[in-house]
Amino acid sequence: MxxxxxxxxxxxxxxxxxxxxxxxxxxxxxxxxxxxxxxxxxxxxxxxxxxxxxxxxxxxxxxxxxxxxxxxxxxxxxxxxxxxxxxxxxxxxxxxxxxxxxxxxxxxxxxxxxxxxxxxxxxxxxxxxxxxxxxxxxxxxxxxxAPNMSVGVNVTLKLLEMAAGALSTGYDIEVIEAHHRHKVDAPSGTALKMGEVIAEALGRDLKQCAVYAREGVTGERDPSTIGFSTIRGGDIVGDHTVLFAGTGERIEITHKSASRxxxxxxxxxxxxxxxxxxxxxxxxxxxxxxxx
Known part of the structure; x- marks a missing residue:
């Protein structure tokens, strides 16, 4: 020392x-x-x-x-x-x-x-x-x-920016996040930030293209939307996955936190x-x- x-x-x-x-x-x-x-x-x-x-x-x-x-x-x-x-x-x-x-x-x-x-x-x-x-x-x-101070999460955001630019057409985008039962806001700030980064890379406004809930007869999925799904339970520190679903393939970019x-x-x-x-x-x- x-x-x-x-x-x-x-x-x-x-x-x-x-x-x-x-x-x-x-x-x-x-x-x-x-x-x-x-x-x-x-x-x-x-x-x-x-x-x-x-x-x-x-x-x-x-x-x-x-x-x-x-x-x-x-x-x-x-x-x-x-x-x-x-x-x-x-x-x-x-x-x-x-x-x-x-x-x-x-x-x-x-x-x-x-x-x-x-x-x-x-x-x-x-x-x-x-x-x-x-x-x-x-x-x-x-x-x-920042909605998430994790270095890994922020590198993930950069990867999402790159992926969104390359997968701008032909891929449906969904953001899935899971947190502990005590979290009071949904979707998580990190999930929203992921959506913002992707929307910006695609030249879209997240306020206009985000879908936060689906129930009943929703009709076919609008390909210009970005969907969000929220899970709350147990002691999950924070899991985030962005799914780019195309025809014949899926790309998933995931970050999981095991500790604060x-x-x-x-x-x-x-x-x-x-x-x-x-x-x-x-x-x-x-x-x-x-x-x-």
Missing amino acids: TKGTQALKNVAVAGATQRPPQGSSEHRVAVAGASGRMGHMLIEAIRASDDCRLAGALDIASSPAIGNDAAAFLGHASGVPVTADLGAGLGHADVLIDFTRPEGTLAHLKACRERGVKMVIGTTGFTEAQKAEIVEAAKDIAIVM ATYAQGSLRAVRFLAGQEKGLFDMFDVLGLRS
Whole structure:
């Protein structure tokens, strides 16, 4: 281990309120929804990182974790208490990672904009008006927003862009997604993003060509549509398949998540990317250099 790496580890252990040394490349990260499943995964990933430090932990006021050490579930004292106070939770952070609900994310967005704190937004289910609020805030702070932070998912999106261009005629397109029983929005943000990428590659508007439900006598399938099917059950982390069904053959492009750790690692890559950005709205294609 290098002296520089050891120094970063020493800073992380010293306590969340301590500022990093002058010229340090350490990223001070706050986590929203800190006591949830994704929040725990993010905190664990930050603790394991050599260049990121937990600097704040936010949750709703009714959470039983309020006041507890954010890393207590790991048997570790981080010195960062879980709080509902946005000022306390963001006061020492460079970036907030938010995988909560749209209303909560927008409240955090306002606070981050006021304080100059950058954001990584993995929340899904935003309305068009809510998305417009994020676009407006990006005039003042740098934001990475993506429905899925997984590196593998975003490489899959690039593959879908290429496949759609090559299979633009003669193939019916269906997006099938499956998630755990607790997920509250459908289709998933990732499935919708897949549809958007495909529609854009085909020169279509997803709002005009998406089909989200079929029941009864539906008539023949319109070849210009993109269909969506949703499965909810058990503890499925996230499975997505896009089917290109032609005459005599089918092409399936599938991504399956076995752990939320992939989302956490992608989020930290977004944090590092934001270190070089002052303002603007970006996505994981920007972070991973996949932009055409």
